[in-house]
Amino acid sequence: MAVFEKPVEVLPEATVLFAGDSGDGMQLTGMQFARATALARNDLATLPDFPAEIRAPAGTTYGVSGYQLHFGSVPIRTPGDAVDMLVAMNPAALKVHLPRVRRGGTLLINVNAFDRRGLELARYETNPLEDGSLEGYQVIPIELTRLTRETLADSGLDKKEIDRCKNMFALGLVLWLYSRPLEPVEQWLAQKFASRPKIRDANLKVLHKGYHYGETHELFAVRYEVRPAHLEPGLYRAIRGVEALALGLIAASHQSGLPLFYGSYPITPASDLLHELSRHKNFGVMTFQAEDEIAAVGAALGASFGGALGVTATSGPGLSLKSETIGLAVMTELPLVVIDLQRGGPSTGLPTKTEQSDLLFALYGRHGEAPLPVLAASSPGDCFYAAYEACRIAVRYMTPVILLADGYLANGAEPWRVPDVASLPPFEVRFATEPNFHQNGEARFLPYRRDPETLARAWARPGTPGLEHRVGGLEKEDETGNVSYDPANHQRMVKLRAEKVARVAREIPPTEIFGDPEGDVLLIGWGSTRGAIEAAVEHLRDRGLRVGSIHLRYLNPLPPDLPEIFDRYHHLVVPELNNGQLVRVLRDAYLRPFVPLNKIQGLPFQAREIETFITELTQA
Amino acid sequence: MSDAKRPEENTPRGTRPVMPPGAKPAMPPKARPAMPPGAKPAMPPRARPAMPPGTSPTGDGKPRLTRKDFASDQDVRWCPGCGDYAILATVQRLLPDLGVPRENIVFISGIGCSSRFPYYMNTYGMHSIHGRAPAIATGLKASRPELDVWIITGDGDALSIGGNHLIHILRRNLNVQILLFNNQIYGLTKGQYSPTSEEGKVTKSSPYGSIDHPFNPVALALGADATFVARSMDRDTKHLQEMLRRAHDHRGAAFVEIYQNCNIFNDGAFFQFTERDTKPHRTLFLEHGKPLVFDEGRKGIRLDGLQPEVIDLTDDRWSVDDCLVYDETNRELAHLMARIFFHPELPQPFGVFYREKRPTYEDLLHHQIAEVTARKGKGDLQTLLRSGDTWVIEPEPAEVTP
Incomplete structure (x- = not known):
């Protein structure tokens, strides 16, 4: 099968987005491409994008389902800012996802779906394949539906079953384009349709057809290769x-x-x-x-x-x-x-x-x-x-x-x-089994007696003889846990509960800095923005800025070593997908001029958005 | 299921005069005050005949626990004269008899006067959040089926803020006892009408009379497919103890509505059923397999079609043989009885309305876990982490092994 007649261009990374109707099997197609990519030892990140509606009408823009995949021989930190190749199974998919494709990117389009009905459902007034609106992109028109039907003309399947196989044509073609092996998908199809050999064989046939189409068709002057990444050895x-x-x-x-x-x-x-x-x-x-x-x-x-x-x-x-x-x-x-x-x-x-x-x-x-x-x-x-x-x-x-x-x-x-x-970190649990208070020969269990180190109270499970006790929402007397309205006790208990939580900080490991350990800008992030922030740090450093980032696992209590890290940078920037929340917490805790960077669009950060912000900040 | 037909509407309105909180009840004078703790017991604890006195009913030779063993060291802080005292004393007297090790007993309550209950019990307990006791008890009982879990709640707690949890614990059928102290008033917040208050009730929050239609808790529990439904009263501790014992014996969610007098904000709400002068002809004690007779045998209940009617057993026309024989496993009968609700002519039923056998939630849960474990084998964490499509990255660039 490996006929390498066409020139191969080596890419450090690429982003592919499969998009089509909910019924086109795009999630499946994307996952199989991701699997083949993982087996080719690339680093990768994926993002499925489902429609919010459970069963949106076919062909509409709100019924579009997408699967985006970013892979590379370099470290991959996000599912990709800009798409290099969009596989659009219908007009709606093109309409929804075109804005995510970089200028000059490739559009692999199933032209059979671009009939009057398809264009109407996607609310296209003119055909984008003909009206010049795709200028600046590399358009690869493919008669996916027709080719699939031709391939399976004598398969004995009905039209509906045949049309359902067209995603395998797209998958085979994209696997060829990125020099991925077919075997993982073949194995998967054989397993998935083991009990339905007709369907299995049809899918395999169309998959191969797609692959060979790339090999033989003059539309494809070049194929790409993304070489294995340097990944930590192990089972993945x-x-x-x-x-x-x-x-x-x-x-x-x-x-x-x-x-x-x-x-x-x-x-x-x-x-x-x-x-x-x-x-x-x-x-x-x-x-x-x-x-x-x-x-x-x-x-x-x-x-x-x-x-x-x-x-x-x-x-x-x-x-x-x-x-x-x-x-x-x-x-x-x-x-x-x-x-x-x-x-x-x-x-x-x-x-x-x-x-x-x-x-x-x-x-x-x-x-x-x-x-x-x-x-x-x-x-x-x-x-x-x-x-x-x-x-x-x-x-x-x-x-x-x-x-x-x-x-x-x-x-x-x-x-x-x-x-x-x-x-894994040790995780020991010790339930109370004995009274924890002895006085005048009497042994009692005090449910709110605390561990001197963690201030955690004793945990006695019901069923433990002799440790019967009551807990509840009313303020507790220190140690005994009895209901207490005593003013001084309330203050003591409020402070104790706060101190207990504060003591978690004692076991927070030293904060790791990504990028420059001192310099112009420190990015302080938390949660799912890590990939975008670190990708931005890499790109900014490539451009000569001295930038580092920290990513907080513990938001309460905060790590104790933050102030001395803050001291080492000119600008302290807090990127968040909200209207400025961590930034308020940090200002309150450390009284420094933290700068917010907020995106509130229901979407993750793109690394370039962070890069643009930092570039403007440091130039100002 | 239609309501039992009666001349007026099917609510308690008009059964007794509406009165402002704190006013003297127009009902019969108090036969005896509600008891503070430690007052003379209305009933000696029922010793089981086969058991020699002083030994545990479990027969394990441990000294038999007494009522005192179940009282915590906390002062009971209900208002003097509150019906809650009698219920607390009844429970504390009953527990030694049940043979459950004290450490396995847990009382879970919500918020309200009655929900202070766990603090007074020397068992495990949690005084939780308004309305949420059934939810918390569900997690406890589901994860620790061997524990004996009692839920203490009130009419506001169980039927207003916690109504959702109540119906769901009943349909799921966890093996717990649910004691609903119904005093038809919000006591702890000082006297607003509750979801069981009668229409027209004048309270602090309804100075011109409540316009709310009240819940019928027994009918509600039956509607939620409860597997055990009973009603009792604070002033008949013998009956109450029997109902609690039967609730405990029932394997499943046992719902017991307890009429409880709030002598501060709603004094006399149930006096027509609880006081000596009116109790005989205003109450009907349901007993399984026995004819429905009341008023010391002078009256009975027969069915005219689907309509319960009172028959006079003192003249020659009717005899006990004409009375409806109660069957507490008959859902339709239970609904008929539940719908006799503050009826001006029919006596109010007390006792076990209904019981049925149905698997408990915790049994089903653990049975399913055991079944899946038997089928798939006990889970191995390392194998689980390694499951799915895996591939190996070798230290040196080499062939990939899928």
């Missing part, structure tokens, strides 16, 4: 953020010996975590689909009271509904992990779009003095470690913890080096 798998969160929770349960109880109410995009966890019952995972958000977190807290690892996850409005119970967890000092997959707000906002606008709510969104640790995950794979750490902190300090992720992290995927279980 592709992982989505939600999968990584689920695995992190299961790992925390496994390593701590605490059964995992996950309470959740369906909400976009957090529902996928419920789906994922409910598949793993053979790890003893208890999933509870509650009647509402409040019951979901309430049940998780009830399970924690019983000695389980109580976890809940939500998005947007769900976090508002959970805040009273999180306050109860602060008062009862029980471990509880609340994962917030942030989305555009306020109210219902932009349910399928990403945003970082819940930071202040996570930090302060409870009545009364109710501090708690807040953590954030920075990449799909990092969701694993962030979830594990959130559980560990919650149990070690007997506190609710909020873990912030977002829709972009949840749905995005990246190659993930599978960790050794033995390499």
